[in-house]
Amino acid sequence: EPEVTQTPSHQVTQMGQEVILRCVPISNHLYFYWYRQILGQKVEFLVSFYNNEISEKSEIFDDQFSVERPDGSNFTLKIRSTKLEDSAMYFCASSQPGQGTSYNSPLHFGNGTRLTVT
Amino acid sequence: AQKVTQAQTEISVVEKEDVTLDCVYETRDTTYYLFWYKQPPSGELVFLIRRNSFDEQNEISGRYSWNFQKSTSSFNFTITASQVVDSAVYFCALSPSYSGAGSYQLTFGKGTKLSVIP
Numbered sequence: 001e002p003e004v005t006q007t008p009s010h011q012v013t014q015m016g017q018e019v020i021l022r023c024v025p026i027s028n029h030l031y032f033y034w035y036r037q038i039l040g041q042k043v044e045f046l047v048s049f050y051n052n053e054i055s056e057k058s059e060i061f062d063d064q065f066s067v068e069r070p071d072g073s074n075f076t077l078k079i080r081s082t083k084l085e086d087s088a089m090y091f092c093a094s095s096q097p098g099q100g101t102s103y104n105s106p107l108h109f110g111n112g113t114r115l116t117v118t
Numbered sequence: 119a120q121k122v123t124q125a126q127t128e129i130s131v132v133e134k135e136d137v138t139l140d141c142v143y144e145t146r147d148t149t150y151y152l153f154w155y156k157q158p159p160s161g162e163l164v165f166l167i168r169r170n171s172f173d174e175q176n177e178i179s180g181r182y183s184w185n186f187q188k189s190t191s192s193f194n195f196t197i198t199a200s201q202v203v204d205s206a207v208y209f210c211a212l213s214p215s216y217s218g219a220g221s222y223q224l225t226f227g228k229g230t231k232l233s234v235i236p
Contacts, residue, residue, distance in 0.1 A: 031221045043163070043209060043226040056223055089161060097220030102167055102177055105153070107222045111162040 002026040004110035006092050012116045013082055021077045021113045023092030029108070032075045033093040034067065036060070037112075043091065049075065082117045089114050120145045122212050124227035131200050132235050139195045139230045141210030147171075152186065152193045153211040153224065163209070169193065171215070200234045207231045 005024045013019045025032050034046040047057040049067055066078045095107040121144040131137045154166040177184045181198045211224040
């Protein structure tokens, strides 16, 4: 079964540094997303991306964040100047049109990148 | 605004017991999707089920069953004859379905940590 892949699985960076998290969505999917989960807390929506532009974003997704689809396969999340509170698990997801079924979701999550800001 | 409440923060059961995880949601949308995800200690999000708001049939899949009640805005999840491998954090999530065919914006609950004791 096709998967959403995220690299790296764990990234450590220093406060103030720029970081880019990378994702390869499923090839025929049209919608792409980033979610984050601060340790021990709930998963939160950051942004959705469709047709080469942001379709929706949450209040968390401020000017420090940006997303890009630089080529036909990658989808990236950039944090310009990381803060300690950016430490979290970041999940990439992708989805396709179609109803799916109860047990076959059109929305697929990657395994996440754990970002640690020191 | 959408909201998902999982009032049970942690539950412990002895192996082979049945356990029900509660999920209550709030939305003004007339059509929406409800999801359950499992997050094992390794951290990935494992999709369990997606439900359309217009389909109130209860679902059973092996030891798992789901009770969707629109009248009480609840989508509860029952594990029958629990096993140690069921130990994980379980998240309930809600997405509007108007966002576009194939587009999802999930609002997650805070999760319920289930520990199954041998």
